[in-house]
Amino acid sequence: MPKDEFKTPDLRVYGENPALEPDSMGHSSPYKALPEHQESLGFPGELVDGWHDKAIDKMGDLLSKNRALKVYLDSCVKCGACTDKCHYYLGTGDPKNMPVARQDLLRQVYRRHFTLPGKLFPGLVGAKDLSEEVLEDWYTYFHQCSQCRRCSVFCPYGIDTAEISMAAREIMDHIGIGQKYCNEIIAKVHQIGNNLGLPEAALIDTLEGLEEDVEEETGVAVRFPVNEEGADVLLVTPSADFFAEPHVDGLIGYAKVFHQAGISWTVSSYASEAANFALFTGSYEHMHKISSRIRKAAQELGVKRIIFGECGHAWRVAYSFLNTLAGPWDFLDPAYPTPQHICEVTLDLIERGAINLDPSANDDKVLTFHDSCNVARASRMGDTPGGQFHIPRAVIKAAVNKFVDMAPDTIHEKTFCCGGGGGLLTDDLTELRVKGALPRMEALQDVVDTHGVTHMAAICAICKSQFTKVMPYYGFSMDMVVSIHQLVSEAILLGTKE
Ligand code: SF4
Ligand code: SF4
Structure with a gap:
């Protein structure tokens, strides 16, 4: 259990209101920008x-x-x-x-x-x-x-x-x-192309390392291409996917999906970031500038489609604003005129039999799913085909045998934030992040107690980073958090299509 100056809240029965503590968070504000x-x-x-x-x-x-x-x-x-x-x-x-x-x-x-x-x-x-x-x-x-x-x-x-x-x-x-x-x-993305300040050489090196790891583990030469002109797909994903756990296991999953479906793809070192933090600061000018990098990369590489990786607010920007910010996207394949979410792509491939999954590969896990705010509330809502409540769950259910949802008033459009969204995923706000995670932790504890849930999947880089940080405060292991495409990666049958 991490040691801090504040007390982690007790898990209450969900729905119980807290005792009023006026000004109890008046001391908590983030560092001001240099x-x-x-x-x-x-x-x-x-x-x-x-x-x-x-x-x-x-x-x-x-x-x-x-x-x-x-x-x-x-x-x-x-x-x-x-x-x-x-x-x-x-x-x-x-x-x-x-x-x-x-x-x-x-x-x-x-x-x-x-x-x-x-x-x-x-x-x-x-x-x-x-x-x-x-x-x-x-x-x-x-x-x-x-x-x-x-x-x-x-x-x-x-x-x-x-x-x-x-x-x-x-x-x-x-x-x-x-x-x-x-x-x-935001300054780092303008200067280097991603949130982490990862330069081109480091990106190429990291992806080459992943190629070697995956081939060693599976015996299959799954590629992780960078700046490949003429590829069909530009993958735009949060830079955490390039190396942090559990994000990178998701990236391996995307690569295996593309490999198995025969889709040529690439990432761009110029636009190597799906996140658009200018959304959090309300700056249209900077949202536009970050989005324009994606447009420029897509045009220069000559891709036909753009696919976003597992990132909540990036998907909100892509789904709701990208056309206004950096469109028109008339140079893309008319069959894919707007960016797609990786979960939509994977589900479509599963349903068409273009990839096959063996869910028994994940039989050591009992899954639940955390709806990320920006996917659940800010894109196509709905629990029917095409809806963002349905799509991630359908992918999970194809990849695992044991899945249970959290309580109905904590999922779909009523989902609780992980506590680290909106530009608050910073150590100077640790107390706020831990306390803000309480309602999600309560809902998680409920399914752990009633259904023996062992893992919680998420489709947002911020949610995954936030949960791995705060869950130990509540007595959960950070290893409970998984990417959806990590589950796909475990279950996908490489080299077999029937
Ligand atoms: S629910 Fe809406 S109208 Fe009611 S107090 Fe809150 S913001 Fe105001
Ligand atoms: S629920 Fe809280 S954190 Fe979320 S938008 Fe409303 S005030 Fe902000």
Whole structure:
């Protein structure tokens, strides 16, 4: 059990509310970005003179461009339906982590400056100016929102706290107080092409090593190509897939699937990252710049299809925004005009008999599945063919014999965030991450107790990294976490197609 300054919450019966602990997380805010990273992204290196007016101007600018933001700020009726739906509130008891309270941090300033009652009678309508104290709360509590959008599922008006959190972070970047973790990563992608700062030579070396490992283990020459012009598929995957456990086992699974189905593929050293952390900071400009690298790589390599690996928010960007950000993708094969998710591709190949799996290869495991927020809530929902609740489960069920879902109010669109999404997967937020994982850990404990579950599959690099870090705090082994394509990798019959 790791030693830390804070107490890991006790697993409660799921659905029980925490005792209120006002300001209990007021001390938890991430490191601020270094001036050089801020400046390399076009933001001020430190809090600017006249920051108050600049922040209000930026808010006005966002409100004029984003109608939804204004609607979200205007339409809350304080019904309370969202209050106990956030994992950070459930794990910390801090009332400022109730979604409605988080929204109100921005809403009170919006009312003060952009509504008539707020200008005339601020005290009567809960309007407040942007003081240093309020700005401090913004930095703290908008970095205690993983932008998972669970609360919006329960809000009768569909108010999306993630959009409000993104707007607040964008305003803060604009006045010179960005978050270190996200902004460093965005700068690295612009400079090198991936979150980890892995240069081309290291990438090639790593993939050659994987080729050798897989051939040694299976006797089959499965390729891991880099920068291969004329390949059919450009694989864009989170850079964690290149070496970290359990991610890399997923990458091996993708390679075996492509090999067995006879699909030629490549990764690009120029666009060697599926993640797009600019989504978390709300910066359209940087989302566009990162996405454009994928377009450029696809065009230069002459691929016909783009397939995204197991990454939650990357898939949200690909599914919801890529066309606007970097389209049109008219140079791709008309049969595959938009990017595909690796799970869709694998399921299609299984259903067509283009690859065969032997699920008994995973008979030492009893699986459950964690729906990643950005796949479950921000792409094609549904438990029928084509839906993102169905697709990953269908792949798992083809690869294993023993599978059980967690409780119905913790899966599909009601899934709980792992606790590390939205740009919060950083060690300076360990306490928040551990406490925010509580609801998922409770749901997991339930299926461990009732069905003997031994492993939990996930299809998001952030979820996998977060779980391997926080599960030991709750007494689970980090080895319980597996990639879906790790299960496929174990079960796939290489060299046999009947
Ligand atoms: S978006 Fe997720 S993290 Fe943010 S307030 Fe809503 S439930 Fe909490
Ligand atoms: S559920 Fe929606 S309307 Fe109700 S308090 Fe929460 S944000 Fe406001």
